[in-house]
Amino acid sequence: MKWNEIRYRKKGLPPGTMGWPLVGETSDFLKYGSEFMKTQRSKHGEVFKTHILGSPTIISMDPELNRYILYNESKGLVPGYPKAMVDILGTNISTVHGATHKHIRGSILSLLGPVAVKEKLFPNLLKCVKSFTADWDGKTIDIQEKAQEWSQQMAFFLAFKQIFESESRSIYDSFKPEFEKIVSGTLALPINIPGTSYHIGLQARSKVIKLSREIIKQRRSSSTIHRDMLGQMMSDETKYPLNDEEIISQIITILNSGYETVSKITMMSLKYLHGDLKALQELREEHFGILGRKEAGESITWEDYKSMSFTLGVILESLRLATVVNGVMRRTTSDLELNGYKFPKGWRIYIYTREVNYDPLLHPEPLKFNPWRWLDKKLESHKYNFLFGAGGRLCPGKELGLVMISLFLHCFVTQYRWEELEGEEMVKFPRIEVPNGLHLRISKY
Numbered sequence: 001m002k003w004n005e006i007r008y009r010k011k012g013l014p015p016g017t018m019g020w021p022l023v024g025e026t027s028d029f030l031k032y033g034s035e036f037m038k039t040q041r042s043k044h045g046e047v048f049k050t051h052i053l054g055s056p057t058i059i060s061m062d063p064e065l066n067r068y069i070l071y072n073e074s075k076g077l078v079p080g081y082p083k084a085m086v087d088i089l090g091t092n093i094s095t096v097h098g099a100t101h102k103h104i105r106g107s108i109l110s111l112l113g114p115v116a117v118k119e120k121l122f123p124n125l126l127k128c129v130k131s132f133t134a135d136w137d138g139k140t141i142d143i144q145e146k147a148q149e150w151s152q153q154m155a156f157f158l159a160f161k162q163i164f165e166s167e168s169r170s171i172y173d174s175f176k177p178e179f180e181k182i183v184s185g186t187l188a189l190p191i192n193i194p195g196t197s198y199h200i201g202l203q204a205r206s207k208v209i210k211l212s213r214e215i216i217k218q219r220r221s222s223s224t225i226h227r228d229m230l231g232q233m234m235s236d237e238t239k240y241p242l243n244d245e246e247i248i249s250q251i252i253t254i255l256n257s258g259y260e261t262v263s264k265i266t267m268m269s270l271k272y273l274h275g276d277l278k279a280l281q282e283l284r285e286e287h288f289g290i291l292g293r294k295e296a297g298e299s300i301t302w303e304d305y306k307s308m309s310f311t312l313g314v315i316l317e318s319l320r321l322a323t324v325v326n327g328v329m330r331r332t333t334s335d336l337e338l339n340g341y342k343f344p345k346g347w348r349i350y351i352y353t354r355e356v357n358y359d360p361l362l363h364p365e366p367l368k369f370n371p372w373r374w375l376d377k378k379l380e381s382h383k384y385n386f387l388f389g390a391g392g393r394l395c396p397g398k399e400l401g402l403v404m405i406s407l408f409l410h411c412f413v414t415q416y417r418w419e420e421l422e423g424e425e426m427v428k429f430p431r432i433e434v435p436n437g438l439h440l441r442i443s444k445y
């Protein structure tokens, strides 16, 4: 440990400890999560150094500094996700910057950004959610598993129905088991020994690559022009030529990004609503109010979705209170000086936003589930609201994610009442998880 401290000793660095050689403080970070962060903050302040997930890292809980970093990528503060994440996801939107990033982001936005959701995806998303939630009356479901399955199907639908068109169903079946392995692997220590999450994640990546390569090969041998994302990426006329590995990594990124966040917010919304009858009542009123204005059999529209202000409050509050996203990561491309500290070249910065979620000045009674707080629009646009990131990397899937969860809640609360079965313990860090599942007994409303 001493050797590790000496190795990283440099004048002007933030305070903090570096832990053991190679592994640093990763096990404490993963095991004690937010408690580890709080302890380190109480010892060293809001900006401190550590060694986690394979890299020397500076953790910042200072909202103003975090904002500065998020808005100043061009000043040598590029995304810097851990080695395991980069190895498993490969070269993707989060590993490129500058003009290349702009280009890939433009492509993703055109596929699943707000305009695409409004103009192309909305009716199909509604159809998918309706059929997914159709026959749950009288059943006991594990909502964690169901929400994952549903968001996988949606992610698949978005990534592959457009990307792979007619090949969709069989590809979905082959990809399905790989989703979870990829997500778990990205958060592990990059130690490639059989049995570790990292190793399993790398294997899942190889499988996805193999499957995707076959499809790319099929497309190359046919003269059909596919007007979808894969077609766009494979076209000779593309402004940004990608090799096959990069194309496949783009696909993996889309699947990975939507899957974890959307499924966990959905699960946590139902959990919080179960414990707050007043909020549930108000949510139901909002949705039955919309249905009441419809003719029999008439579907809800984009405008109806946009009018669901309380639903949006429920989603944002669940995202905040459960802290589905703990923070985002950056890497320095040169030696920098920020807040009076040295940030050495090549170090990672963990912009830890979890604590802002519980800041009583921003969110009075921060541990209370209070969706009404979001009815004041100033909170959503607050300069320290980083729920969807900020700056040039603000989540391009924000609207899509919000639509997916809103439509799920619409179908669920207007059809069913539910009872949560007791006793399942929840792990909250580094990702929310109920190891034995969160079981709900469902009946018709």
Ligand code: HEM
Residues within 6 Å of the ligand: 079, 093, 094, 105, 108, 112, 155, 253, 254, 255, 257, 258, 259, 261, 262, 265, 319, 324, 325, 328, 329, 386, 387, 388, 389, 390, 392, 393, 394, 395, 396, 397, 398, 400, 401, 402
């Ligand atoms: C609704 C729940 C969601 C939350 C809370 C969320 C959160 C975030 C956050 C915090 C970032 C910033 C990362 C950074 O600064 O490095 C981000 C970026 C991103 N998100 Fe989301 N996201 C959600 C849904 C989605 C969905 C549904 C998709 C697409 C299927 C998506 C795709 C992406 C992509 C591709 C980026 C990288 C953007 C870039 O680097 O320019 N997200 N998201």
